[in-house]
Amino acid sequence: xxxxxxxxxxxxxxxALVVFALLPFQWMLVASLKPGDEQLLHGNPWWVGAPxxxxxxxxxxxxxxxxxxxxxxxxxxxxxxxISLVASLLAAFxxxxxxxxxxxxxxxxxxxxxxxxxxxxxLPLVNMLSRLHLLNSPxxxxxxxxxxxxPFGTWVLWSFFRGLPRDLVDLARVEGAGxxxxxxxxxxxxxxxxxAAITLFGVAIVFNDYLYAFAFISDERSQTIVAALGSxxxxxxxxxxxxxxxxxxxxxxxxxxAFFADTYARGLGSGVIET
Amino acid sequence: MxxxxxxxxxxxLLAPALVFVLGVVxxxxxxxxxxxxxxxxxxxxxxxxxxxxxxxxxDQGTYHDAFRNTVAYTVAGTLLKxxxxxxxxxxxxxxxxxxxxxxxxxxxPFVFPTVxxxxxxxxxxSNVHGGLNYVLLSLHLIRESVPFLGTGASxxxxxxxxxxxxxxxxxxxxxxxxxxxxPRDVLDVATTDGATSFQRFRHVVLPxxxxxxxxxxxxxxxxxxxxxxxxHLLTGGGPANSTTILSxxxxxxxxxxxxxxxxxxxxxxxxxLYAAGLAYMLTLxxx
Numbered sequence: 245x246x247x248x249x250x251x252x253x254x255x256x257x258x259x260a261l262v263v264f265a266l267l268p269f270q271w272m273l274v275a276s277l278k279p280g281d282e283q284l285l286h287g288n289p290w291w292v293g294a295p296x297x298x299x300x301x302x303x304x305x306x307x308x309x310x311x312x313x314x315x316x317x318x319x320x321x322x323x324x325x326x327i328s329l330v331a332s333l334l335a336a337f338x339x340x341x342x343x344x345x346x347x348x349x350x351x352x353x354x355x356x357x358x359x360x361x362x363x364x365x366x367l368p369l370v371n372m373l374s375r376l377h378l379l380n381s382p383x384x385x386x387x388x389x390x391x392x393x394x395p396f397g398t399w400v401l402w403s404f405f406r407g408l409p410r411d412l413v414d415l416a417r418v419e420g421a422g423x424x425x426x427x428x429x430x431x432x433x434x435x436x437x438x439x440a441a442i443t444l445f446g447v448a449i450v451f452n453d454y455l456y457a458f459a460f461i462s463d464e465r466s467q468t469i470v471a472a473l474g475s476x477x478x479x480x481x482x483x484x485x486x487x488x489x490x491x492x493x494x495x496x497x498x499x500x501x502a503f504f505a506d507t508y509a510r511g512l513g514s515g516v517i518e519t
Numbered sequence: 520m521x522x523x524x525x526x527x528x529x530x531x532l533l534a535p536a537l538v539f540v541l542g543v544v545x546x547x548x549x550x551x552x553x554x555x556x557x558x559x560x561x562x563x564x565x566x567x568x569x570x571x572x573x574x575x576x577x578d579q580g581t582y583h584d585a586f587r588n589t590v591a592y593t594v595a596g597t598l599l600k601x602x603x604x605x606x607x608x609x610x611x612x613x614x615x616x617x618x619x620x621x622x623x624x625x626x627x628p629f630v631f632p633t634v635x636x637x638x639x640x641x642x643x644x645s646n647v648h649g650g651l652n653y654v655l656l657s658l659h660l661i662r663e664s665v666p667f668l669g670t671g672a673s674x675x676x677x678x679x680x681x682x683x684x685x686x687x688x689x690x691x692x693x694x695x696x697x698x699x700x701x702p703r704d705v706l707d708v709a710t711t712d713g714a715t716s717f718q719r720f721r722h723v724v725l726p727x728x729x730x731x732x733x734x735x736x737x738x739x740x741x742x743x744x745x746x747x748x749x750x751h752l753l754t755g756g757g758p759a760n761s762t763t764i765l766s767x768x769x770x771x772x773x774x775x776x777x778x779x780x781x782x783x784x785x786x787x788x789x790x791x792l793y794a795a796g797l798a799y800m801l802t803l804x805x806x
Binding site: 251254257258261262264266267268272275283284285286288289290327330332335337338339342343344345347350354355356361364365366367369371372387390391423444448452453459469470473474498501502503505506508509510512 | 525528530531539540545546547548550603606615622623624626628629630631634635636639640642643653654684692693695696737744745748751770774779782787790793794797801
């Protein structure tokens with residue numbers, strides 16, 4: 245095969261993949277620019293001649309639920325990422341450098357918990373959270389999501405630390421660095437790519453959960469935007485506003501994350517795959 | 520610092536992670552195990568009934584269907600994602616104009632909420648003014664709308680499509696990281712020795728990708744096996760339970776029938792098989 249045919253083939257292949265990946269987004273964009281449920285009933289679902297901007301303008305209406313959904317989503321996302329990053333970093337540091345008994349076993353056990361299907365956990369969690377009177381609050385998700393992110397985060401960071409030259413840490417210790425400055429000045433700057441990868445993974449976990457958000461919170465005002473849109477009580481007749489809300493509330497973060505795909509590959513690769 | 524102090528400090532640093540993992544993973548897991556051995560209903564604690572829930576499931580046709588569907592969904596989804604991801608990674612490995620944008624576009628489905636993506640796919644597949652039917656009708660390829668989610672086999676194909684749409688980028692990203700571990704010198708020697716590009720791929724590149732593929736497979740199996748969003752929103756397990764998987768069955772048994780003991784047994788029944796599969800993959804990642 246000549247070089248030219250090969251690169252044409254590659255371009256066509258990638259073009260087909262891009263169309264497949266973006267198909268639902270084009271549909272949602274068109275839906276958001278049509279009034280009410282027009283997108284679900286008539287007209288060209290892939291194009292809109294005269295955009296109907298009111299869906300976007302209506303989002304600013306303080307009486308609507310969108311403000312609550314967005315606030316809840318931002319709160320849950322920020323708290324989950326903050327808690328998970330700190331807890332994972334401390335735990336991985338301890339497992340790699342502090343001679344914790346059974347360190348290696350603990351690291352693998354932690355990772356194993358990541359792989360537990362949520363379907364096993366949600367039932368007892370509903371019981372437990374209802375006894376603690378925590379159901380129906382976004383706080384519930386702030387307490388449960390880190391349990392999904394920390395195991396993976398700790399494992400990635402631990403693998404990353406094990407790949408670092410041992411001398412680096414020993415040298416810092418000989419020079420008299422305490423644990424805090426070892427963590428803050430030596431290890432943390434090196435771990436930034438891994439932390440970025442875990443952040444992306446955390447965003448994906450929070451955005452991809454449906455079971456917890458759906459099972460733990462039924463009160464409309466306490467829902468995250470994802471669960472709200474996925475719940476049957478949401479009025480699909482107003483598809484225009486719904487998808488406008490999605491594109492304003494969720495898409496920007498997703499797009500930013502998408503441009504960091506390389507960072508993600510590097511963060512995971514440098515620890516987990518390249519050891 | 521003395522060893523004892525170092526260990527103590529180490530445990531202290533581990534504490535936040537352990538609190539979360541014990542509190543919202545380990546403890547609920549133990550609770551689920553206990554529930555599965557009782558006849559608990561919503562609002563009733565229930566009493567110990569041994570393995571009766573598991574025995575009951577063995578006689579249930581729905582359970583056998585759900586088990587088969589879960590395996591089919593997980594295996595088909597994972598293999599297709601691996602294939603698409605491998606193709607994507609090989610196409611993206613060398614720089615070209617606009618690579619950043621192509622990469623970002625392909626990664627979008629992974630970082631975008633599955634729920635919303637699935638709702639959108641539902642309307643693409645719909646036979647009432649659905650997006651795909653609109654295209655096929657406009658091109659005169661079909662005369663009337665096809666109910667893509669209306670029959671068992673095509674509904675399952677629909678689920679797998681959305682699953683691949685969502686997850687193949689993760690494979691691509693991991694494989695791209697893995698491609699950087701391919702030994703260049705070996706590749707060069709192979710080229711000088713006259714190895715064809717397929718031979719080079721098969722004997723040099725692919726072995727180097729095993730950890731990346733195994734990690735991708737683990738994450739894919741974990742995500743697909745335990746998937747709830749795509750199935751619940753796209754088909755709801757229908758038509759006639761032909762796409763019910765274990766997680767949607769557990770959810771329905773718990774919330775629709777209120778039968779918590781059986782629901783816990785549904786969720787836990789395949790855990791040993793699942794764990795064995797993942798443990799094997801882990802040995803490939805960390806070989």
